[in-house]
Amino acid sequence: MTTTSAEGARIEIRGLTKHFGHFVAVDDLSFDVEPGRITGFLGPNGAGKTTTLRMLLGLVHQSSGTATIDGHRYVDLPDPLGTVGAALEATNFHPGRSGRDHLLVLADAGSVPHRRVDELLELTGIPAAARKRAGEYSMGMRQRLGLAAALLGDPRVLVLDEPSNGLDPEGIRWLRGFLRHLSSQGKTILISSHLLQEVEQTVDEVVIIANGRLVRAGAMAELHGAPGAVVRTSDPARLAGALRVADVTSTLEADGTLVADTTDLRLVGDVALRAGLPIHGLEPRRADLEALFFELTEGTNRNEEGANR
Ligand SMILES: Nc1ncnc2c1ncn2[C@@H]1O[C@H](COP(=O)(O)OP(=O)(O)OP(=O)(O)O)[C@@H](O)[C@H]1O
Numbered sequence: 001m002t003t004t005s006a007e008g009a010r011i012e013i014r015g016l017t018k019h020f021g022h023f024v025a026v027d028d029l030s031f032d033v034e035p036g037r038i039t040g041f042l043g044p045n046g047a048g049k050t051t052t053l054r055m056l057l058g059l060v061h062q063s064s065g066t067a068t069i070d071g072h073r074y075v076d077l078p079d080p081l082g083t084v085g086a087a088l089e090a091t092n093f094h095p096g097r098s099g100r101d102h103l104l105v106l107a108d109a110g111s112v113p114h115r116r117v118d119e120l121l122e123l124t125g126i127p128a129a130a131r132k133r134a135g136e137y138s139m140g141m142r143q144r145l146g147l148a149a150a151l152l153g154d155p156r157v158l159v160l161d162e163p164s165n166g167l168d169p170e171g172i173r174w175l176r177g178f179l180r181h182l183s184s185q186g187k188t189i190l191i192s193s194h195l196l197q198e199v200e201q202t203v204d205e206v207v208i209i210a211n212g213r214l215v216r217a218g219a220m221a222e223l224h225g226a227p228g229a230v231v232r233t234s235d236p237a238r239l240a241g242a243l244r245v246a247d248v249t250s251t252l253e254a255d256g257t258l259v260a261d262t263t264d265l266r267l268v269g270d271v272a273l274r275a276g277l278p279i280h281g282l283e284p285r286r287a288d289l290e291a292l293f294f295e296l297t298e299g300t301n302r303n304e305e306g307a308n309r
Contacts, residue, residue, distance in 0.1 A: 008035020009070035009156040016065035027212035040203035041192040048212035049192040081110045081153030087146035088161045095135025099145045120148040139166025157188040176202045196293040210297040228285035229260045242275040
């Protein structure tokens, strides 16, 4: 099934594989990226993210499988500029040319009006800086310029390789808001990162790969696991009993904390009060995403020596 509506465009990856000689960089990878969602494409360094994105954009030829955008291979897209915008590397700008000139050249090549360039420089927060030579740009400014270039044709699909690289915390916050705004317009957004935590608050969906293979795909919320309340008290067994009477199941952890299967912290507090038990700590349960990501991708950084222990 392919989406061909004028609104959203879906990315479909099916059995995508890339060999470099005997080395399998991407191995039978399949996943979808939906419109109106921000999808994080995650995996350790060397997992095969960039190679996958390059195949999607027709820059590298796959060994087998397919990668389509709005039902077409990139090379067959009737309107590539208006369909997909990509920023794969933030370093390929001519150092002697200003950022604005760089965008103007791209705009001319794609018959995009010059006012769109200035509009995008405003939107990406570099209107003044873009008049300087690109060689003097910080990594963060190059990222913003790359984003502006990707958005020139107002594409329905945005593909960004490690867009947070080189951004300071304020820049990351800005990028998050910016991408949220674009996705609320129905755009399909795929961003890669080697750090789950970096995109945790940005993405709705995750596709996690390791050694070129899919290890997990689904909603970000699912990674957090079932919601719960972590409570510490003087007598957890007695609190568990009191909670049961209030129709709330719970589990006693080895460290003496009680995890109640509810998001209603107030209810847990009230039950404890009625049972005459002191509350030493009460908070929503949060998954340890760093540990989970490591578990899913453990020892698979193929760019580091001894990674495949
Ligand atoms: N042209 C090439 N020839 C040989 N091997 C390659 C080539 N391009 C990539 N590779 C290898 O394929 C693997 C996947 O690389 P890729 O750049 O896709 O990973 P990545 O997940 O994007 O990693 P990073 O986060 O470091 O960019 C790596 O081990 C890399 O060395």
